[in-house]
Amino acid sequence: MGKRGTTLSGTEATANRPLTASLETSVGAPVSPLANESRALAAWELVSVASSTLIAEWAVLALGSNKTLFAVPIACAFGLMFYSHYLRGETLRDLGWRTDNFTRAMRLLLLPMLAGSVLLVLVGWFWFGGKFSFGERRAGWEVFGFPLWGFAWGLLQQYVLQSFINRRAQLIFGKGVASIILVAALFALFHLPNPWLMCATFLGGLIWATVYQRAPSLYALALSHAVLTWVLISTLPADALHGLRVGYKYFG
């Protein structure tokens, strides 16, 4: 997709990017049959990636005894996402792999992150008795260092959530509340049936989807994701979060 992105400029870009362009301007404008078809396809893409995630989280863990089986739905999902980016002519820059808007994105994130952190501290204090663990070493620390692990994992999740799901949600509903809520709801759905994690991911999803629509910077979102995850696991007890387990693994 990167190679393709470098070739898309000027009139060539206009000619080669009918799917994205037609929908970016679709709000309030007459909707063409092509736009309708593209919108339906975007919805199908969302359902398809969501089903891959749910298959990995629920079916593979419940029915399979080998964790390498995860590779099948994960490969299907990423294969579709990459191919979709290619067909829709989306460049790396379009997707948010850029640093020029990092500062702006961080500025937008700062206040919601602060509010989210204060909320987590309050919930941890009043609901769980204030047993905070900000200084504790975490799983994965020995291998990569928790901050690096948190950032990398956040980057991967934010890529799927924003560069694919958010962009497809915008193709369906346009920028704004509806697409943001859809992104947050799907993010929470992927964290079923962990109740506290679902609440946290829904709120996080709202923040990150909003910021991405204004300043699409995956690096800033990944940093925010890592910091808020650290605050989450430091303020709420591990047994309440079930070790961040989701899907069928939640019960095991």
Next chain:
Amino acid sequence: MRLTRLSRALIAKSIIEALFVIALAVYFAYINFHPYFRGSIDVADERAVAGWVVNEAAPDERVEVHLYINGHFVSRLSANAPRADVLAAGRSLDAYHGFVFNTPSLPPNHSYEARVYAMHVIGDGRRRVLHEIGGGARQFSVTADQENNSVPEAWWESEGQR
């Protein structure tokens, strides 16, 4: 054109994932609901519950069997009693696949159902599944005698069954 290609990719992905989930479900059923146990309950009365069982996937291994009467666990043992008829019928590689449970003292003048299950150990033993053998329950009745007259109505509450 691009929409068509994307549609095709989505259809292909759906098919691949559907086949993957089907394969996963079949594999799960095959592993957990082991279809290779063969056996029967030949006798079920107030003295004994006896029969034979063979794991056709590993015919030289002994199978652990569990006896349940009226839904309550009674006992378990390894099916290694001699059964020349099982060997003669070509069901096993050796004759030691029989089991004989002594029927516990049961309250008299009632009918009972005995079920025998083969234990299937999956993988490293973290998961174990019981498979009923003999095609279902065997009914039997118990008449009164000196031994079982004092057995309570809830016989699993009697000494030795708790």
